[in-house]
Amino acid sequence: MSSTEPSGSVAPAEFRAALGRFASGITIMSTLQDGVAHAMTANAFTSLSLDPPLVLVCVDKGVRMHAAVLDCGYWAISVLAGDQRSIADRFARSGRDLYSQFDGIGTAAGPKTGCSLIAGALSWLECRTWATYDGGDHTIVVGEVLSLGLGEPTDPSALIYYSSHYRDLPNA
Template sequence: MRSVDKKVTQELFRTVAGRFATGIAIVTTHGDGVDHAMTVNAFTSVSLDPLLVLICVEKVARFHSAVIAAGEWGVSVLGEDGEEASRAFATRGRILEGQLDRWAHRRGTLGLALFDSAIATLECRTTAVHDGGDHSIIIGEVVSAGLPREAEPLIYHKAHYRHLAPGAPPGTPPDPGP
């Protein structure tokens, strides 16, 4: 099916953007004695010199004000077994106090929570914040990085969690999921 010249609505844009498969991470920060965490798929590397990455955070999310105020944030890239954590930290309005208690984590160099089950971790200091419509584009300089364990990534594609086929050679299509 080929479609052209459609009016770009939010629904169409969401569908089109959903065709881009992404990894999933949980971003953490700390403020006022409380850990804050949020699931993101808008995370990417930006620069090797200096080492920069970015996240996009919706302006109305309570995580937004916390991460802007803190100026430091951690990234835990989820492995294929991370769907439950991803769903938990994507839930709006959850109780903040003790929200990390059921998830094994350690404190990184900056004292930020980093998930033990992550397949990659970073800690960053904010270097710039840019307007991105209803989101802020937050750029951070990487101050620590780690590879806690080896596992396949959790992937999000067409509004569903996906997993790479076990032992699949490069170029094999992802599991179609539900």
């Protein structure tokens, strides 16, 4: 390697700080494994293709959601509204009890997959895993959208994550 080529080493703290300047929406990803609902907060989510309709989400290989979503092959995304910060916090915490994690949160079973959809979300999608790709310490999970809908939020603003904090993005 010549001295003019970049070395590729970036300090993790600097990497997080730089990417923290990119605002992202907040979603809850859910799936089922052996009849038990699993969920996690995800901000590494985006649309990918219109034809066919594809989205992607990145799942940490070190969390129990990883095995659950790969085992099931079906999953759902709920796009959180501005007043759903406590839901984002709950599903971002590791080590929560699997069987009571949805207690007190309004949900509905997705019409195609049965995966949990969060009541009051701005929108929701149900997906079938289309492909997976290695992404370092994460797996990039590409999903074909099977069904979707617009929610009936009590707060029409979007919950976003920017500079290591949740914020509301008002509905203009």
